[in-house]
Amino acid sequence: MRSVVALALLATSAAAAPSKGYNTGHGASKLNVQVGDRPYYLVNNMDDGPLKEKLQSCSEGPFKTSNFVVSHRGAALQFPEHTVEGLTAARRQGAGILECDVAFTKDKKLVCRHAQCDLHTTTNILNTTLGAKCTTPFKPAADGQPAEAKCCTSDITQAEFKTLCAKMDGSNPNGTTVEEYMDGTPYFRTDLYATCGTVMTLEEYIKIVDGYGLQFTPELKTPEVPMPFDGYTQEQYAQDLINTFKKHKIHPSRVWAQSFLPADIFYWIKNEPAFGRQAVYLDERVDTPEGYVNATASIPELARRGVKVMAPPFFALTKVNARGKIVPSEYALATKKAGMDIITWSFERSGWLNQGGDYYYQYVRDVINNDGDMYTVLDVLAQQVKIKGLFSDWPATVTYYANCFGL
Ligand SMILES: *[C@@H]1O[C@H](CO)[C@@H](O)[C@H](O)[C@H]1NC(C)=O
Ligand SMILES: *[C@@H]1O[C@H](CO)[C@@H](O)[C@H](O)[C@H]1NC(C)=O
Numbered sequence: 001m002r003s004v005v006a007l008a009l010l011a012t013s014a015a016a017a018p019s020k021g022y023n024t025g026h027g028a029s030k031l032n033v034q035v036g037d038r039p040y041y042l043v044n045n046m047d048d049g050p051l052k053e054k055l056q057s058c059s060e061g062p063f064k065t066s067n068f069v070v071s072h073r074g075a076a077l078q079f080p081e082h083t084v085e086g087l088t089a090a091r092r093q094g095a096g097i098l099e100c101d102v103a104f105t106k107d108k109k110l111v112c113r114h115a116q117c118d119l120h121t122t123t124n125i126l127n128t129t130l131g132a133k134c135t136t137p138f139k140p141a142a143d144g145q146p147a148e149a150k151c152c153t154s155d156i157t158q159a160e161f162k163t164l165c166a167k168m169d170g171s172n173p174n175g176t177t178v179e180e181y182m183d184g185t186p187y188f189r190t191d192l193y194a195t196c197g198t199v200m201t202l203e204e205y206i207k208i209v210d211g212y213g214l215q216f217t218p219e220l221k222t223p224e225v226p227m228p229f230d231g232y233t234q235e236q237y238a239q240d241l242i243n244t245f246k247k248h249k250i251h252p253s254r255v256w257a258q259s260f261l262p263a264d265i266f267y268w269i270k271n272e273p274a275f276g277r278q279a280v281y282l283d284e285r286v287d288t289p290e291g292y293v294n295a296t297a298s299i300p301e302l303a304r305r306g307v308k309v310m311a312p313p314f315f316a317l318t319k320v321n322a323r324g325k326i327v328p329s330e331y332a333l334a335t336k337k338a339g340m341d342i343i344t345w346s347f348e349r350s351g352w353l354n355q356g357g358d359y360y361y362q363y364v365r366d367v368i369n370n371d372g373d374m375y376t377v378l379d380v381l382a383q384q385v386k387i388k389g390l391f392s393d394w395p396a397t398v399t400y401y402a403n404c405f406g407l
């Protein structure tokens with residue numbers, strides 16, 4: 001009897017630090033994590049060497065949930081993003097932290113969407129009567145001009161939002177009908193599971209992830225309408241995100257609040273220090289060479305102001321040295337020197353690497369040539385940059401690696 005109790009306590013504390021008065025979640029301890037075929041495909045595809053041998057040696061598992069693995073928009077490589085179905089898949093694949101990008105509706109309720117104005121490419125809104133409420137209703141391609149549409153969460157109420165079906169993110173700019181326009185899923189993804197994905201409010205997401213006993217990473221999306229919006233200020237929006245977790249009695253240690261806007265991070269550090277302590281600064285300043293240099297130079301000052309977790313896109317964390325080896329970048333070294341943690345994004349968004357990779361592989365393009373090289377890059381991020389977590393559109397790929405290396 002006693003040992004059963006002890007085990008139950010252990011299982012709870014593995015999921016989250018239990019604390020009086022807080023929900024601790026349940027249900028993660030017995031999960032049969034499934035990594036599926038893709039990690040095996042990628043490992044087989046690797047060039048021969050010690051890393052491939054090590055990864056092959058882990059083929060039979062066991063596989064379990066890891067907080068190194070951060071689900072990016074659910075399991076967006078194959079499931080419509082920000083849906084119940086995507087979260088379900090991400091959990092099964094071993095993600096320990098699940099994401100909801102947060103946007104507000106016309107009635108100032110919070111819902112999960114990657115951008116405030118992506119409903120025209122991520123849902124069926126144009127094919128419903130709500131399409132008439134869009135900021136820019138659908139205009140077909142004509143006379144050499146591309147089709148147009150722009151639909152924002154702030155165009156509709158939360159109740160209206162809940163009637164939408166999520167689809168794979170994509171559109172065909174040449175569409176002359178709504179149906180043609182909506183048919184734009186990239187070839188390396190699939191429409192197999194795009195059968196009316198279930199959209200979620202922030203509260204629904206919290207209940208689901210809490211029920212899994214896992215951790216949260218909500219992102220306050222940069223508004224695409226002028227703020228304040230109908231009296232709704234940026235500060236209130238940032239506060240409402242935190243208030244929703246408080247309402248559901250989620251311990252701050254389970255919540256990794258993210259933003260691209262430093263003002264949001266500083267707002268949380270000042271006004272909600274328990275959440276601000278692990279707020280994640282998404283750093284896209286690195287997108288240009290000059291911005292990269294400025295961002296690297298600013299790290300000590302950000303650390304001094306209380307920022308503890310930096311999150312640039314992963315290309316910014318490595319570089320290729322004179323001997324052709326992938327090594328940590330100046331940005332990565334500066335962040336470590338300042339004593340900050342690094343979470344980075346996003347794996348499995350790039351499709352095929354044998355075509356040179358994309359944005360995420362821009363600094364290592366010359367030394368990668370096959371899909372298996374994803375693990376070559378991940379290995380440098382994990383072992384040398386020592387990142388704390390990696391967002392992935394297909395969590396299983398990262399779970400396989402994390403389990404193999406005890407992360
Ligand atoms: C749209 O049409 C242009 C011109 O015909 C073509 O080059 C392009 O590939 C088309 N795009 C898609 C997504 O079909
Ligand atoms: C558009 O709506 C019609 C009627 O509800 C439906 O039959 C059709 O499948 C929808 N098309 C898409 C692409 O969602």
Ligand SMILES: *[C@@H]1O[C@H](CO)[C@@H](O)[C@H](O)[C@H]1NC(C)=O
Pocket residue numbers: 288290291294
């Ligand atoms: C980089 O910093 C310099 C000096 O403060 C500034 O003039 C410049 O605009 C910055 N560039 C970018 C891209 O942030």
